[in-house]
Amino acid sequence: MKFAIAALLATSAAALSEDATSFLLKERYDAHLAQHGIERTAEEKADRLALFEKTIEKVTEANAALAAAGKDEIHGITKFADYTEDEFKFFLGVDAHVRAPKLPVVELSEEDKLSATSGSFNWNDQGKLTAVKDQQQCGSCWAFSATETIETAWAIAGNSLTELSPQELVSCDKTDNGCNGGLPSNAFEYVKTRGGLASDSDYPYTSGKGVTGTCKSDLPAVAGGSISDWGYAQTACQGFRACTEDTDAIASALQKYGPMSIAIDASQWSSYTGGVMDSSSCDSSPRKMDHAVQLVGYDADADTPYWIVRNSWNTNWGEDGFIKLKMGENTCGIANLAALIKSV
Incomplete structure (x- = not known):
């Protein structure tokens, strides 16, 4: 009898503990x-709670493994924590199967060539970057990356730092x-032909819910960003050929010409926090490139030397x-595809 009561109490305690854990989750x-x-209906919340719990387990395991390996990479609960892998892909937008244009490698004089074994540099510290943007649920990263690189090149050339329109590229290039992806180096050709881009205020971003939209028949006037020449920082890599980073x-090229539009694999970035x-x-x-971002600096003096990359998922990532x-x-x-503006 005592055994039965003890078993019942243990079962009840376990049930209460499980209920408490569920409540806390x-x-x-x-x-x-x-x-x-983020707004979710009651039905959506019930379905997505399991995804959220799975993310917690995943990042906990990842952080433990990273710490054990002596790495300082950290993952956590981000705004993507209750998304499926397929849903997360809507926040990317580079198609690795699209052939990038053949561009020359930019020229560097002996005076321009640096050793990247020491030192640091960041275009954000130079006041040449606009604010971090948010592409939302549209595969328009390529348009944001291209626009950001053009904005900075325009400012480095002595013009005022102007927020240009990624929406014009999404709808008109x-x-x-559009929202189904592209490449920044292809977008540069549109901008050259157009003579620049409209300002973000004159042609604001409207594709955040995944609709490319039609190009305005009466395009706003160009606000800046005319470009004439661009190239790669090192020989481009596509297809199955492995690429070795030429860090120097x-x-x-980053210091001489400015930030670069780069295409990368961001499939594991959803939970990155630092x-x-x-x-x-x-x-x-x-073959794994699925996202376009902007390379803006580096720190070779850090314990683990790193590149500084600007994303287009807002500042809460x-x-x-x-x-x-x-x-x-x-x-x-x-x-693989580190493209930069040589001249405006």
């Missing part, structure tokens, strides 16, 4: 939704595919909208 999920301004060439990601956390193969990628390893394919 739901509370945490509700707080997550409120923090990120027919070489690329990229660092030198630290330096290395090549063991993502794929460097050209990563390190205020940026990610650090380890130098020297072609981490996430950073060197």
Whole structure:
């Protein structure tokens, strides 16, 4: 009898513990939704709670493994925590099967060539970057990356720093595919032909819910960003050919010409919250490129030398909208298609 009572009490305690855990998980999920301004119906919340719990387990295991390996890369609960892998792909937007244009490697004089074994540089510290943007659920990263690189090149050339329109590229650049993806280096050709881009205020972003939209028949006037020549920081890599990062060439070109539009593998970026990601956390193969971002600087003096990369998922992701990628390893394919503006 005593045994039966003890067993009953143990079962009851376990049930209460399970209920408490479930309650705490739901509370945490509700707080997550409120923090990120995400609205879910009661039915959606019931379905997505399991995804949220799975993400918690995944990042906990990942952080333990990273810490055990002596790495400072950190993952956590981000705004993507209750998305499926397929849903997350809507926040990407590079098609690795699209052939990039053949462009020359930019020229560097002996005076321009740097050794990237020491020192640091960041175009954000130079006041040449506009604010971090949010592409939302549209595969328009290529348009944001291209626009950002053009904005900075325009400012470096002595013009005022102007927020230009990624929406114009999304809707009007027919070489690329709007919310279905594209490549920054293709977008540069549209901008050259157009003579620049409209301002973001004159042609604001409206594709955040995945609709490319039609190009305005009466385009707003160009606000800046005329470009005339561009190229790669090192020989481009596509297809199945492996690419070795030329760290010195990229660092030198970055300082001489400005930030670069790069195509990378961001499939593992959804839970990134800080630290330096290395090549063991993502794929460097050209066939795995699925996202376009902007390379803006580096720090070779850090304990783990890293590149500084600006994303287009708003400032509530990563390190205020940026990610650090380890130098020297072609981490996430950073060197595969590193395109920059040579002249405006």
